[in-house]
Every structure is written in C-alpha cells, then in structure tokens.
Amino acid sequence: MTDSTLHGCIPLPVSLRPSCSSCAVRDACLPAAAGARERTLLDGLIAYRRRVAREEVLFRQGEAFAMIYAVRFGHIKSSRPDHRGHPHVTAFHMAGDLIGLDAIHSGRHACTAVALEDSEVCEIPYSRLQDAMHESLALMQRFQHALSYEIGREQSVLLQTNMNGTERLASLLLNLSARYAELGYSGSRFQLRMSRADMGDYLGLTIETISRLLGRFRDEGWIKLDKRDIELLDRGHLQSLLASAAGRPLVDQ
Amino acid sequence: MTDSTLHGCIPLPVSLRPSCSSCAVRDACLPAAAGARERTLLDGLIAYRRRVAREEVLFRQGEAFAMIYAVRFGHIKSSRPDHRGHPHVTAFHMAGDLIGLDAIHSGRHACTAVALEDSEVCEIPYSRLQDAMHESLALMQRFQHALSYEIGREQSVLLQTNMNGTERLASLLLNLSARYAELGYSGSRFQLRMSRADMGDYLGLTIETISRLLGRFRDEGWIKLDKRDIELLDRGHLQSLLASAAGRPLVDQ
C-alpha cells in the first residue's frame, strides 16, 4: 500500500481523474439529467474517490464536515446513537446515493457512516460544490432537489411510527427491492447487505423480532430466504400489508 | 372583505410591502445572519403575506408546489396520511419556521398544512427565490442550511422510534420549550396549541395514552397542567428521562 492510499483515497493523474460523465451510476446520482455544462463542472469538482472496506468508518459523528459523498458501489449505513446510546440506523445507502447532507447545517457530521461491504465513494468538496452551484443554476436546482428528496424520504420513514413489525419489515424489503430495480438490478432477488441487527436498528425492532418476522414471511411463502439471500415470492401480498387504505384521499386530516 | 383578501392574501402597495428587514422574527427565519444585500433581495421576493384562520388549510397534499411559506405568527401543523389513511403529523411549525421544503423535489406538496390557530405566513415564490440565490451565494448557503437543518430535525424525530411513550412525550415538551425560549418566550410556561389527538399523531401514540401520560406527568409533579396551559415544573427530571446514556461517545456503532 502506498502513502497515497493510506486513507483509502485514490489520487489520479488529471487524465484519469474521476469523471461523472463516464460514471456507471451517473443517472442515479447528482449529475442525473444534467446538461453538458453541469457535467463538466462536476467533473472538475471530484478529485478523489475513496475505497471504504467492510466495517470501515467513512466519517464519524461530530467530525468536521467538508465532503458530500456519493456512493459508486457497495453499501453504507448511516447511524446515530439514540437517547440510550444505542445506535439508530438512519439510512442504508447504495449506488448513486448522497451521504452527509445532514451535516451542511452545523458543519459537523450528525451521523456515523460505516461500509456494510467493500465500497467506493466519490468525494465532493462542499465548498467547491457551492462555487459550481453559483455558476450553474441547474446544478443548484439539482442539489436542492436532492436535499428536498432526503427530507421526503425521512418523512416516509417517519410514517413507520404507526406501523407494526410486520408492516415495517415489508416496507423495508419493498423499499430495497424498488431501489435495486431502479438501479437496473433484480428487484425480486437480492442480498441483504446488512445484519439482522442493522435491520432492527433501522426499523426500531429487536434482532429477535426481525428473525421471527423473517421466519414467518418465509413460512407464509411470501419470501424465499437463505441467510442473507432473499427472494420476494409474493410481492403483491407484501404490498397489501402496507396498502390497507393508503392512497385514497382522506376525508379529513 | 375585498376581492384581494378573499383567499387570505394581503396585497400591499410597494411602500408597505412585507419587509424581512423589519420583520419581528427575521433572526429566526430565512434572513437570519444575512447581510444588507441579502435582506434587500428577500424584501423584493415576498409580495404577499397570508392569513390562515384556525383549522384552515394552507396547502393540501398533492397540490402543485410554488411557494415556500415562512411563519410570521401562529402555529401550523404538517401531516400526511400513513399507510392506513390515518394522519401522521410530521411537524409543528411556529414563528420563523419554513414550510414546504419537502415539496421542492417533486413539485407537489407531500404534506397538508393546517393552522392550529389564527396565523400569518409569508409567501416566498420558490422560482424567484432561486433567482435570488443565483445572485447571492450567501443566500443560497443560508437556504441550503435550512434544508439540511430540516433533514437533521427529522433524524432526531426518527430517534423516537426507540423511545417509549414517557420519553416521547418528554421529548416533545422539551422541544417545544426550547423553541419558545429561542423565540424569546417563556420556555417553562406555554400553551399547547395542538390537541391531544395531534400530539398523539405526532408521537405515534393514541389519544388515550397521551392523556394518561400527561396525567402522570402532572401527578408526579413534573408539570402543572390546566387543559392546554402547561408549566414545566421539573425540567431536569424530564431531561433525565431522555439523557440516560446519550451524549457520551459510543464504543461501537
């Protein structure tokens, strides 16, 4: 290992610098729907990609914020301790996801980000991103959309407060499924990259409950399960667990 | 009532147009810490203030997004239906708060906003705000901070997933208290502007549980309670309900 990769950073000669334009996940990432000008601006921003080994910490809660990270491949979880010091997983990130948006406000990371498997992220210096957004209104819009999207995503997660365990787990599985499908992978067969404990810390359930629920889902024939390999056999039924009365307009709220 | 106020909008002659510079809550709102130039930009943005009567809908889920709203006075709740069609309150907004940030991404409101009491908001046209942010890097930063802050706020609410009812209620009371204090009001004596049902829909508890918990808080001497008037008698104890092990660094997460 050379000095330059000591911290997982991969500096490259200019000709080989990371390029959004040629990135495999560009359509699911910040450059999505961007014009040529915005691509060029972004290409100029990203000097480094960083490898994060399984279990390795990308950044820690409380550290100074300087970079937005964009996942190139792999999976990363964000978590922050709850009132008892027990970790609460706030998100599972995959290819194209932006990490660190919650840190802009305070200048310090509110979460700790850990790789669930060997992964790679792009480092986007926020100060330089700001300059680029000042140049390009379109890029500013794109980024603010991403921020707003994250607000909406967390609101959806908040809705789980009123769900029971069965519904929460179905919600997680369908969410993962939809995101894999969007990335072009199979939405019906995939690997759970996180442990049962991580799922529990995300859903607000204990590891035992997760295990029991997965077992029940298997027994009922809704999923096929082999360790962390999962296949959604009856997506319709999983959706019906969540669908009850949602979607139809409310008389009052 | 004239035509121009039919929908609660108050158009004003230019000389009397709403002005952030002279607004009572400017330091808790978008113009906070802004320079003279940003104030001027903002002043040019806001053409209307809007009165929202108690129970009146400011905007409804699904409606096209055009405005960010800033609360001038009063209280507004945001809610969206959960998977069973039951409303889930995502936020209680008060003076200085920005409403509608979750709608930027999709161009449609994800929540329905209803006034809890007679209130007034500023209408900030998002398209014109974008122009202004293009002009002023400082304003762009300020707005993105607000977006990021909202992400962080929702993450904190997410932590309630692991709390029991007692802790959730203590958390809400202390949160309201802190926000009132920040606005210069009393943090120890205030009115609950929302019904028990709203509190329950926010905390993910039933109305009966809220009632029982408030009763217990009163019996234990932690609060004084008379209908919706509340006084925090033992803030220390309320905080200790949440403090258990939080704050100290984690060995692992």
Add this chain to the structure above:
DNA sequence: CGGGTTTTTGAACGCACTCAAGTGAAGTGG
C-alpha cells in the same frame, strides 16, 4: 477443527392498544 459471532427459538412480562364509558366545557337553538 475451535472460538466467536450471528441467527434462531422459547417462555414470560409489560407497555401501549382497543373497546367502552363517563366527564366537562363550549356552542346551538327553542
């Protein structure tokens, strides 16, 4: 293999829910 971790399974408990009834204050109409 062997040691540690992750996952599964079992049994009993407790918190918040549901269902049900009752209280109290505010508003309405004769």
Add this chain to the structure above:
DNA sequence: CCACTTCACTTGAGTGCGTTCAAAAACCCG
C-alpha cells in the same frame, strides 16, 4: 335561560405485540 348537542378529554378494564431474558443452533474465519 336552559335543554340539547357536540367535541375534547379523561378514566377504566382487558388484550396482544414486541420486549427481555435465556439458551441453543448455525455459520464464519482463523
């Protein structure tokens, strides 16, 4: 002014889901 309605809240009793505590099983990696 008082009977009546309505709405918000309170209180009580019983139930169920997810928890805790405990232990076994399966898996992983040296």
